[in-house]
Amino acid sequence: MEKAKISAYQLFILIVLFELGSALLVPIAIEAKQDAWLAILIGMVGGFCLYLVYHGLYSYYPDIPPTEYSQKIMGSFLGKILAFIYVLYFIYLSARVLRDFGEMLITSFYWDTPLFILNTLMALLVIYTVRKGIEVLARTSELLFVLIFLLGISVLFLIVVSGIIQISNLKPVLEEGIKPVLKTTFTQTLYFPFGEVIIFAMILPYLNRPEKVKQIGLLAIGFSGLILASVMAINVSVLDVNNITRSPFPLLSTIQTIEVAGFLERLDVYFILITVIGVFFKMCVFFYASVVGTANLFNVKESARLAFPLGLAILILSITIASNYSEHIKEGLHVITLYLHLPLQVIIPSLLLLIAFIKNKKKKSKHSKNLFPKRKYRLVERDKK
Amino acid sequence: MNHNWILLFLIMTSTVFISGCWNQKELNELAIISAMAIDKNEDGKYVKTIQLVNPVNVAGGLQGGGSGQSPTVTVYTAMGDSVLEAHFHATSKVSRRLYHGHANLIVISEELATEEGIIDILDAFERDPEIRMTSRVVIAHHTKAGDLLKSLTAIDKIPAEKVNGTIHTTERARGESMEVNLQDVVTTLTSAGKETVISGFSLKGDIQQGKKIENIQQSELDTTIESDGLAIFKEGKLVDWYQGEMSRGVVWILDKIQQTDVILDREGQENILTYTVLRQKTRVSADTTNDLPVLTVRVRAEGDIREVRSQIDLTDPYEILDIEKELEKEIKKQLENTVIRTQQNKSDIFGFGEVVRRSDPKKWKKMKNDWNDTYFPNLKVNVKVEAFIRRSGNRTNSYLSDMEQ
Known part of the structure; x- marks a missing residue:
């Protein structure tokens, strides 16, 4: 752990940018057809629950990252294995985000450029940022959030003005009943993007006002969920469902449809700016967590030194995880959701919380035998410091 | 000092790599x-x-x-x-x-x-x-x-x-x-x-x-x-x-008319008046209570009179109401002709199927596969038109009214 503090506002922005990151790129929840927005909203509610689980763990161990408290909960050996699995998971996810970024740029704009070049540039930038530490990352996010917000507002304005929104495309709501929507939620949107917020368990200990963690996290998830749902609703109403299922980057197609006053058209650059900024932060957060987690697990004192080797590993991983775009997306939206996200985002954290709960209850019941348990507990804490 | 020079050199060389010239194509x-x-x-x-x-x-x-x-x-x-x-x-x-x-x-x-x-x-x-x-x-x-x-x-x-x-x-x-x-x-x-x-x-x-x-x-x-x-x-x-009115009917039912002219005939004289639609809204709704859906096309048009070729008294509101009625009939006739011809073509260009799907997804599922050939040609389509005349340009009555018979 480096000695750093981030403010509540910075955490909010980081979570929002993280959630939007690659979720804005790909057609999420499109299995639910025109009810994709609903699947996202239900996923968001699930995200609230998951966040409460992570927050529960945090409230038991507010000063140490999960790689450390897993050892306290499960014992040194099992806990270390678990922490190692999580670190690998974070590394894999940052490689995925990097690949998303490269694929997006190549498919739509740089079709002659090799994937390696684009990914290298992004990886170098991320390595540099992570070496600078979480405070720098948080401050950068504050700056760029304003930009992304203004861009978003102006795109929304242009879409509305150009009159391409056809609300009727969103109807009929629940054409096939609620079942496909729930299925999409529990096989996809719950984990990607909302469950991925588990990464913030690594970052929560840095917050300068621990009492605000719960409120800020829930607010940020709600805010980003609303944005994602409305973006997907706009995509569907502009493009029609059939066109989205065939389009690798629906938001790009939507923005390309804008034609205002005969000259405001071909605004692809908006899409590039929004997604590159989002993807950058998502990758930074993932990568930061992997670096800090590795350092914590293997007792490396200067975690920044790990940035380069790990960054290189992620760069190579990002190119080798899939041999083509379909494979990459299929893995991301259908395979790893069930085999990686479900156990690592839902099952294990819940188990950990349960064990932590029981352990702490035992502790408490021991304390309650004393006459002034609370006071004594506090004194002990103070002595430690 | 030496350190700074190396840094400067590195920054300058990096511009070669990050300027994004991989795909560059000059205009010429x-x-x-x-x-x-x-x-x-x-x-x-x-x-x-x-x-x-x-x-x-x-x-x-x-x-x-x-x-x-x-x-x-x-x-x-x-x-x-x-x-x-x-x-x-x-x-x-x-x-x-x-x-x-x-x-x-x-x-x-x-x-x-x-x-x-x-x-x-x-x-x-x-x-x-x-x-x-x-x-x-x-x-x-x-x-x-x-x-x-x-x-x-x-x-x-x-x-x-x-x-x-x-x-x-x-x-x-x-x-x-x-x-x-x-x-x-x-x-x-x-x-x-x-x-x-x-x-x-x-x-x-x-x-x-x-x-x-x-x-x-x-x-x-x-x-x-x-x-x-x-x-x-x-x-x-x-x-x-x-062509002509037939194609305008399609554009009209698709609610894409922004401005158009409707010409009115009366007994004994053709083309007595030209009505320009300036604003219109067309809504299509479906009633799926029966086996065969009933479609209703509602048109609401507003516009001005742009040409008069007879002695109509445009200062008289009742006369205006009469003209509105006749215009409604004329527009309705044109739209119905378009619908009939399209039903004969067995091709649902109006998106009536989409309307049915939105109002009753379950029934639509059954009809979907033979919509164009079986259901669409036999649909009952009601056309309801409301036309309003708001103004008549720079003159009220035509000079024709002041000319001696």
Whole structure:
């Protein structure tokens, strides 16, 4: 752990940018057809629950990252294995985000450029940022959030003005009943993007006002969920469902449809700016967590030194995880959701919380035998410091 | 100090790598395509025609030099078994890299659309990230698609601009054609409850004359291209052409009329009054209580009187009410004619199927597969029109009323 503090506002922005990151790129929840927005909203509610689980763990161990408290909960050996699995998971996810970024740029704009070049540039930038530490990352996010917000507002304005929104495309709501929507939620949107917020368990200990963690996290998830749902609703109403299922980057197609006053058209650059900024932060957060987690697990004192080797590993991983775009997306939206996200985002954290709960209850019941348990507990804490 | 120099050097070298020049193409290496056309020849091969802009000649006559000597566009044709193959063959005829980013028009020949359909040719356009989904699509009526691109035009120097501009203006001012882009075509092709409509364009005069620059060096052009009706598709194949009021009916039911004229006849005298619709709203709703859905088209139109050719007393509100009633009847008649003819074509271009789907998804599932052939032709369609006359221009009664009989 480096000695750093981030403010509540910075955490909010980081979570929002993280959630939007690659979720804005790909057609999420499109299995639910025109009810994709609903699947996202239900996923968001699930995200609230998951966040409460992570927050529960945090409230038991507010000063140490999960790689450390897993050892306290499960014992040194099992806990270390678990922490190692999580670190690998974070590394894999940052490689995925990097690949998303490269694929997006190549498919739509740089079709002659090799994937390696684009990914290298992004990886170098991320390595540099992570070496600078979480405070720098948080401050950068504050700056760029304003930009992304203004861009978003102006795109929304242009879409509305150009009159391409056809609300009727969103109807009929629940054409096939609620079942496909729930299925999409529990096989996809719950984990990607909302469950991925588990990464913030690594970052929560840095917050300068621990009492605000719960409120800020829930607010940020709600805010980003609303944005994602409305973006997907706009995509569907502009493009029609059939066109989205065939389009690798629906938001790009939507923005390309804008034609205002005969000259405001071909605004692809908006899409590039929004997604590159989002993807950058998502990758930074993932990568930061992997670096800090590795350092914590293997007792490396200067975690920044790990940035380069790990960054290189992620760069190579990002190119080798899939041999083509379909494979990459299929893995991301259908395979790893069930085999990686479900156990690592839902099952294990819940188990950990349960064990932590029981352990702490035992502790408490021991304390309650004393006459002034609370006071004594506090004194002990103070002595430690 | 030494350290700083190394840093500066590194920063400067990094600009070489991060300036994004991997894909760079200079403007003078590009051939800018303004329009593309697809025909099919006797051997069954696709013929692709591309219209390239000559930037120097577009810039204008004032600069002198080459303009006037050579035309604003140059056209190349190439053949192939698929659209993309034809495109590859075209590259061997042009010295520069073909650039699609500004292509704004795709012309498809009537013959190809009728015999083979447009389903097989659009994927290459949709897939290429350089081609915009907002490119307009047009069907060449009574002419080859390629010829439409070869004819030079006045006022708009680039023929593609002329085609797009004409369709845009016709849609806004008369409502007899419709701007349809690539995305609309693909969306309607994939939708079970809506069929495709594409505007037509035709060539008047001799194409050999039209290719020459002398054609536009006269006040009245020998060869012109003009907007010409709507092509009606069924499952990707062209089945009918609508003209005039018939095509306006389609645009009207699709709620795309922005301005149009309705002419009123009375017994004994035709064309007594011209009513210009300035605002209108058309809503389509479906009642699915019975086995066969009942569709209702509600039109609400507002407008002015623009021409009077008889002694109507426009100062009398009751007279205005009468005229409104007659106008409603006239519009209703026209829309019903369009609906009947379309039902005979068995092609649901109005998207009635989509309306049914939205109001009753379960019933729609049963009807979906034979919607066009079984259900749509037998639908009962009610047309309800409300027309309002708001003003009558700079005069109340016509001077005809003051003339002695």
